[in-house]
Amino acid sequence: MDRMPAWADAILVPLFSIVLAAILSAGVILAIGESPVEAFKLMVDGALMRSSGWGYTLYYATNFIFTGLAVSIAFHARMFNIGGEGQAMIGGLGVALVCLFIPWPHWSLALLGATVGAALFGAAWAYIPALLQAKRGSHIVITTIMFNFIAAAVLNYVLVNMLRPTGAMEPATARFPEATFLPTFQDMFATADNPLFRGAPANVTFFIALLACVAVWILIWRTRLGYEIRAFGHSETAARYAGISPVKITVVAMLISGGLAGMMALNTTMGEAERLVLNATEGAGFIGIAVALMGRSHPVGVLLAALLFGFLYQGGAELALWTNIPRELITVIQALVILFTGALDNMVRVPLEKLFLAIRRSPKSAG
């Protein structure tokens, strides 16, 4: 066989890509007159060495897991859902409505209700581009990008004109009722003499994200729907032959994708802000694309990639705080990671593959 082993493909290739991105980033840091070693230390220190750092890293990772899974599902049906950002924004609206207008007795029930609200709103926002793609052939990349802008405008309108408490100056909803506050990691793990995760925003939603990983794995590889989604993604002509409806799969896959993207709002809106603000998504919808690319659209890969990006986000914030390295540099580093893992995938894969084949052939020719 002319391929390298699966483990090398899944682990070595992304690993090399990250290393390459790191080397280039180090060059950039050097160029602005800072020490890359110090910077890296600081990032690791701030993101991983203290429990509060972890609290931020996992908080960001939670967002990226949801949006990464959302993009992955669409990838499996060979669609590029760039609308995670907009779907998450509208998902936030769903969360806000559920939290504000339903009197919840306990946070656990509220979380359940908000999950449904977030998923439904996110899915609804993905439904229109999906339908346009399935019925009219309007390219989903174009329509989902445009829907991001529409979502931002809709959210702005709703916040300013409908949900803003009278007298408030900020385009945001009122604070959610206390019964809907989600337990943070601090609430869950800190004890009197061991104050873990102090002030960190990571919350119970992280576990929902882990559950989502499992659910997506089952959906894609163990259910009939997943079988049909993958079949459609690999070959539309074959799907037609088998009697799998392209319209149905396009729409259903996008509904699930939009729902997952929408669920990201649980973390930001319900878990952290405890109200809906205008820019709650902070670009996590786009990071989801990088996460899905890097994680090979596999839930485990998505989880790992989300953790990496969570680290980059939190580490980047630390850099901005303690050094002269601007926060924007972290965007550069992230972009490099995306460039190497996504766009320049073959640059790493092809030489690696050759290396593996050479290794494999040499014992044969020797023996």
Added chain:
Amino acid sequence: MTAPAIELKGISKAFGPVQANKDIAIRVMPGTIHGIIGENGAGKSTLMSILYGFYKADAGEIFINGKKTEIPDSQAAIKAGIGMVFQHFKLVQNFTVLENVILGAEDGRMLKPSLAKARGVLKHLAKEYELNVDPDARIEDLSVGHQQRVEILKALYREADILILDEPTGVLTPAEADHLFRILEGLRAQGKTIILITHKLREIMEITDTVSVMRRGEMTATVKTAETTPEQLAELMVGRKVLLRVDKTPATPGRAVLEIDNLSLTDDAGVARLKGISLTVHAGEILGIAGVSGNGQSELLKVLGGYAPAATGSIKVNGTPIDLTGKNSDGQSRRARGIAHVPEDRQHEGLILQYSAWENTVFGYHRDPGWQNGILMDNAAIRTEAAAKMERYDVRPPNPNLAARNFSGGNQQKIVLAREIERDPDVLLIGQPTRGVDIGAIEFIHQQIVALRDSGKAILLVSVELDEIFSLSDRIAVMFDGQIMGERMPDDTDQTELGLLMAGVTEMPKDKPLIAAVDAQLEAKAEKAAQQNG
């Protein structure tokens, strides 16, 4: 003794761990037609790509007319006098013949002088080699046979002395193929050297002087065609004795199972693809549909298989009509009605190449209750059953976890066949059952089809290989331009008659030679098409 036109010494080429060519040596004498025969994947195309400068050999030397020659790219090949006619033509559809001929060989910045020169050369070539093509016709208005002539003209215009043809007859009617062979004979008479790559034994026997056999990247033999037999060549290709004939008893057709009446289909572009097709297939019978590809056979299969746009007319299975609106029907509902379908294009329809073999063994039947386990699919059961199926159908390697793309064409086809036949359908639609399938597997696949017929199933066979139609069919219908030109019993007809029907000629010419008659009809059709377009 004259130097060989082409001599290859020790050519080797590996793609990763796959040794596509291994120490190949071959001598092609000038003024001969040299056949290269071998199964798919034997390395024929790789070898020719090396000769034409598409690939660089890992080792070995090329001598042209006795002179050692480096061929790093196709420009060098053209300069060395090598011309290539690809299986899939490389013509610009909306250019005229003349424009295509000079494309890439223009003499200067302005086109006019080149076009004038080409016109003269073409006229001369047409006279010399019977290569008649209207130089001002657009490619899209030409028949496939004429398009191929344009490819040959292109090569000759570039003053090729050595012409390589890769599977040239795959897209031709028998009459067109005969004409092509006459052209090739004419070229040989003028001292040109021709390399003919094919997997059809009959063509080798008919036209070549010498034949080289390739198997698994190696040149296993080079023999004088006159001194060999098809059986011997088949054995050299496969590496074991092969039964070239299908063993089958006369059919005993029963009741009508599949009845097609006045079926018509217009595609999305508004072109009529099927024009009033009526056919009946009985239980225990193989109805073969002969025809050059692109005359509506694919559309017929798709309508029957449930994934074509709305069609008019009626199709009955066991006396009950099936839905043709294209709305309430799909592949699933057809399967529920007992129609199984081995599609023409197994790589893009019949299989998901990225899926493992076991996943493919339920493709299209994956909603069956037997494969479900609550809300999940019962992957364990599917795997077990897949292993058993692969064993019964002799799929090699018998590894259900291997992705479908890693199987050879023949083994891929066996996976599809196993899936469709084992469902015990009433009707089996089967398109191009042995396209891209090695000879060894062809034998097995043919046996399976005949066995299914003997168990009383109705089988509709579509094939562009006339030999296959003859050896399998109990009745033959010929399709041309979306219509059935006629039905014949295999014993009452021959290749010539079917070939004419395939070209749309229903009246047997008496005074005119066959080929001229076909040409006249094809030209009339092309003219009509040109008028419609203009």
